Amino acid sequence: MVLFRLLPLLSALLISVLHSLPWSIDISESQGPGTVLQIFSFNCSFYMPTLELLGVRPPTSFFNNPSLHRKDKGVYLGKVTLSSSARLDALAVNRYELQLQYKCGNFVTAGPLFVHVQRDPGWIQCAGPFASPAGEFIYVPETVTPGALLYTLLLPGLGVQRAQMNITSAQDPPFFPGPFSIDDQGFLWAPSQGLSGQAPKAFPLRILVSLGKGQSCKGMLTVKVLPAPTSQVSFLQKAQSITIPEDLVPGSKVIQVQAKGSNLLYEIISPVPSPLYSIGQVAGVVRTTAPLDLARAQDAGVTKLQVKAFERLRPWASAVFDLTVNVRAVNQWPPRCHPALLVTQIPETVPVGTALHTLTCFDPDSASNPLDYQLQFHNPPDSTSLRLRDRVLEVNTTLDCDTPGACFQHAASILVLDDGQPQMTTEVPVLVMVTPINEFSPACVPRTFRVREDAGPHTLLGSIVGTDMDYPRNSLEYYISGGPSTFAVDRLSGELHLLGPLDYERQKLYRIIILLIDYNQDWDLNSHRSGSCTVTIEVEDVNDHAPECEPPFQELTIYTPLGRSMEVTKVSCWIPQEPQRSTLSYSIVGGNSQNRFRLQGTVLMYNDSVLGPPWPEQPCTYELLIHVADVGPSIPHLSTTATIIAHLVPWKASTVATSTHRSTVSSTMTPLIVTDVETFWKPEPWFVVVVTATGAVLLLALGWLLTRILQGFAQSLQASSKPARALLPNSNQGNEGSIKRLMEAPRMEISQHFDGRAHDVCTGRDYLFNTGTGARRWL
Numbered sequence: 001m002v003l004f005r006l007l008p009l010l011s012a013l014l015i016s017v018l019h020s021l022p023w024s025i026d027i028s029e030s031q032g033p034g035t036v037l038q039i040f041s042f043n044c045s046f047y048m049p050t051l052e053l054l055g056v057r058p059p060t061s062f063f064n065n066p067s068l069h070r071k072d073k074g075v076y077l078g079k080v081t082l083s084s085s086a087r088l089d090a091l092a093v094n095r096y097e098l099q100l101q102y103k104c105g106n107f108v109t110a111g112p113l114f115v116h117v118q119r120d121p122g123w124i125q126c127a128g129p130f131a132s133p134a135g136e137f138i139y140v141p142e143t144v145t146p147g148a149l150l151y152t153l154l155l156p157g158l159g160v161q162r163a164q165m166n167i168t169s170a171q172d173p174p175f176f177p178g179p180f181s182i183d184d185q186g187f188l189w190a191p192s193q194g195l196s197g198q199a200p201k202a203f204p205l206r207i208l209v210s211l212g213k214g215q216s217c218k219g220m221l222t223v224k225v226l227p228a229p230t231s232q233v234s235f236l237q238k239a240q241s242i243t244i245p246e247d248l249v250p251g252s253k254v255i256q257v258q259a260k261g262s263n264l265l266y267e268i269i270s271p272v273p274s275p276l277y278s279i280g281q282v283a284g285v286v287r288t289t290a291p292l293d294l295a296r297a298q299d300a301g302v303t304k305l306q307v308k309a310f311e312r313l314r315p316w317a318s319a320v321f322d323l324t325v326n327v328r329a330v331n332q333w334p335p336r337c338h339p340a341l342l343v344t345q346i347p348e349t350v351p352v353g354t355a356l357h358t359l360t361c362f363d364p365d366s367a368s369n370p371l372d373y374q375l376q377f378h379n380p381p382d383s384t385s386l387r388l389r390d391r392v393l394e395v396n397t398t399l400d401c402d403t404p405g406a407c408f409q410h411a412a413s414i415l416v417l418d419d420g421q422p423q424m425t426t427e428v429p430v431l432v433m434v435t436p437i438n439e440f441s442p443a444c445v446p447r448t449f450r451v452r453e454d455a456g457p458h459t460l461l462g463s464i465v466g467t468d469m470d471y472p473r474n475s476l477e478y479y480i481s482g483g484p485s486t487f488a489v490d491r492l493s494g495e496l497h498l499l500g501p502l503d504y505e506r507q508k509l510y511r512i513i514i515l516l517i518d519y520n521q522d523w524d525l526n527s528h529r530s531g532s533c534t535v536t537i538e539v540e541d542v543n544d545h546a547p548e549c550e551p552p553f554q555e556l557t558i559y560t561p562l563g564r565s566m567e568v569t570k571v572s573c574w575i576p577q578e579p580q581r582s583t584l585s586y587s588i589v590g591g592n593s594q595n596r597f598r599l600q601g602t603v604l605m606y607n608d609s610v611l612g613p614p615w616p617e618q619p620c621t622y623e624l625l626i627h628v629a630d631v632g633p634s635i636p637h638l639s640t641t642a643t644i645i646a647h648l649v650p651w652k653a654s655t656v657a658t659s660t661h662r663s664t665v666s667s668t669m670t671p672l673i674v675t676d677v678e679t680f681w682k683p684e685p686w687f688v689v690v691v692t693a694t695g696a697v698l699l700l701a702l703g704w705l706l707t708r709i710l711q712g713f714a715q716s717l718q719a720s721s722k723p724a725r726a727l728l729p730n731s732n733q734g735n736e737g738s739i740k741r742l743m744e745a746p747r748m749e750i751s752q753h754f755d756g757r758a759h760d761v762c763t764g765r766d767y768l769f770n771t772g773t774g775a776r777r778w779l
Ligand SMILES: *[C@@H]1O[C@H](CO)[C@@H](O)[C@H](O)[C@H]1NC(C)=O
Pocket: 015, 043, 074
């Protein structure tokens, strides 16, 4: 309406302006299509007027051809408007010059209309080719990396404000390999599936840019997929295989690949990531990046690499090369064994075949490689006591310790060899200590010892020799089984000693059990074994009684013819306490002058033939002393002497018979018994005690008597009225009587029967006889 009110003014202006000055108007860039820029009024009668837009500088389609309508008779209104494609952008173009031409009949007038686009800071718009109806075209090679950034949509004013960008058009398969995406910064991303094989498709994408405050604009992006350019990049060969040793240190060069082309870069495209190899981007040198330990990473054996060479500036110009890297095993490590040291302790009794240890070894170079095991002995060398059977250390022979020096420490080693090149070995030391076991019981052989019954204490009877099959053999102790004994055995030497007195008559035979206990024959010091044997001790009889003769004294008269031998008498003696001891020796020890008598066993013979003339005319008497002693192994011999008094009466030739008159000893005559003990007598302790005690009693009695006598004497001195003599004999009488009785027997023996002399009537010599007292021991 304002416009129409201005019309007359404008029309007047137009007429004048059309003829003179150009028009100029300001318009905000935020004005969209259809906006009326200018209205013109024209008078034209009789003709049909035209208003034309001859051109726009800079050229654009933003402006519609001006329209011209008849408003009144002869009055027309011309209108200049923005076209539907108008996207004014003050930053891009801020001034347009529109060349207008008006015709009315023959009247033609022309002039420029200057349109000044004013900047509107709050206005964001879809501008540029994007906003054009055809939209923006983006060309992408089909080899583009999947998901790669394709394009950045920049809109004026978007630097300050944030817009939401959405692809509103459908992206449905199968036409689309996958959806494109755009983010708020205007980054357009390729589908994650990539675009290979999509050439020469074009993917139109309608983009909605939404700003806050309900402001939005639309635009179009069309992605055109280009076929992969026929590459000028190529490798000399498509594939190569290479073998490298596994002991390459990381960073070692494997190979240098080279492609034809200019300004090339290289990369490994498979596998991604590549754990073992890398490639120099520029030089194309493939290097190792990690140890190629085949034992740890078996799949490092063969690696198939794909290397791509591409032009730095045209990445899609590329070529791919297949590189196969084979890793050759290198024997680097000796076998590793568990345990690394075999130390064990076993008893000697361990049976053959016992497994001591199982060795577990493996080759770090290759776990599957077979290993060889060898057992080597160091000490004792060449031993066969242990063996190795399939990694198991076993006892091969008995480990018996019972021979001297046999209980060893077996020192050996197990050599483990792999089969690589060069061969690597590991030595596992082996130490087997054999400990002794007390396996056997000690033993001794039964023995018999003989001992004289008069043997003194500590007499050595003999030694018991115990044996033990365990080593050391003589680790034995000897004991006598049972309680206290007459015998003692030395604990260590086994010597058997006499401890107490023996008496053949009381016990002829002893059986004692000797107990043997071994020690120090076992690993366990408390392990003992025992054995025993019986020792028999035979007591040898020793005569302890002198022989006695019956009768001990003979007196006989021999009537003997001249020159004849004859039996005179028989001496009959024995040991009454030991009647079994019948063998006695007889010898004439005295009175046998001119050797007229001799003994044939126990028979006394008279030999007259030794006598030459002159024959004795009158009878003569011989007092023969016959020594009778016991016979036997024992020394000393106990003996007695029998006396035979022979009266020899020469016999006339006429007398035929020889007679012997035997006068036996009268009952009133006690024969003299002479007993001789030839060695020192050693009384037994009890006897000494008894004698000492008896002596002491006697002394006490005598002392008592003396005191009594002295008391009596003193009393008699004091009582002078009493006659001293009367008391003394009395007391003497009593004492003497008792003393007499004590002494009676020996005195009578000596005084009544024998004065110790024998007189040989025939020779006139006297014989003095020993009167030994030894026999009294046995009284
Ligand atoms: C156009 O015609 C009208 C009336 O007929 C007249 O008043 C006006 O002055 C004319 N304008 C021009 C420029 O001739």
